[in-house]
Amino acid sequence: MFITHSFIVLCASLLAQGAIVAPSGFAAPPAAMTPASAPTAALDGALPQPFSTEGPFDGDADRHPAPNPLPVPLPAPIFPPACPGPGTGSGSGGNTGSGTSSSQVIIVVHTITTASDSLNTALSGLTTSLQLADVTSISKVLIQGFTTIVANLAKAVATFPFTPPFGSSVSGTVVDALIGFVRVHQALLATVIGKHSIFAQFGLTAPIAAVLRTVEAGVDTFAFQLINLIPDKRNTVQAQINSLDLTLKTSINTYTQICFPSKGYPQTKPTCVKVN
Template sequence: MKFSLIALLACAVTAIASPMQLVSRADASRIIVDIQLITTKSGDLNKKAADLNILSFILGGFGFSIASGLQDIGQTGAIAVNDVTTPPFDIFSAPDARDVIAVLKTFVIVHQQLLSTLIGKHGLFEQFGGTQPIAKALREIEEVVDSFAEALINLIPTEYDEAMFQMHSLDISLRNTISVYSD
């Protein structure tokens, strides 16, 4: 009992004596890395989806890995949402905001390519009963994108118009793809 009490006292003294600092997770470099990671995952999944054909479904079931790849993108996006919504919320400098927009533009292009590929492969997924998992994953991604956009736009007011344009453009593509896979 004495040992536990001494250990508890030592921890309490250490905690009180140590200065507490909030680490800003919503900084430009962190957000840029998050967006780049999601961009890479979207590009890799697009290559995989583009290579799908009837044989890859029959022989290897590779088509079903697309839904799990989309889920992975959604989970990575959820981490990005956490990063962009963790206080303190310091508005990014104009140069940092421009850097964020640059990677955001690339992400939107790459993700729209993935969505376009998925629309083109819809018939394959429909033949093998794979549309519902994809529709579900796409709806989850849409929620993540909306949360991320809302938080990010508050951090880059100098690039508000461009950020809104990019997010709106992506939102339209997502909704179109969700519609195709939900019918």
């Protein structure tokens, strides 16, 4: 059969338009490409790429920085009471970081000293004539007071690593404040130990023992960091903290006893057994 060139062109046109179907084994020619379907692969890499907000940062900070779409504000820095904040700590005179100054450390020590003295005063009202509700209220005041002391110590310690050592001209004043705190806090602990039988009668000793342990840990951490600020007074600070630790251990040992209420209370104290 003779097929002209014009016939071939006509068939190709009809196949492209879908007017006829190609026989089995033959493929229709591809449809004409519109500008919308034209390939863009040739342009890839030639155009600036958008910033990536997904996946790990590729390290090419100049060409493909990874922006933070929703930055989360950092928590406010923690400073001791009455501390003005970063850039004001003076240390031995040259600290410009977010540390603290000798006067601010003294403020913290005086704050916890006053809190200890106030707790001692509050405990003076605890007598054997009080009933469960009143004794429970006083125990809560005691626990909250100790918790506040620990919090103030922690706030101070948070600034210590950024503080250079203090000069010898101020380290003596810091130590004097520490000695005053140890004296007042030991007086408070002596009162706490003396009131043990009242709390034991009403089964309130366990929470007090728990908070005393946090006080012990907080005091030890504070002392360790304080030594770095006044290294020339290391021996004095260590001696004071060792003395306070002994009193704390005595109070903890007292309040970790297992106690049985007394039927003859208050004339007869509850029976307590030491726990090793």
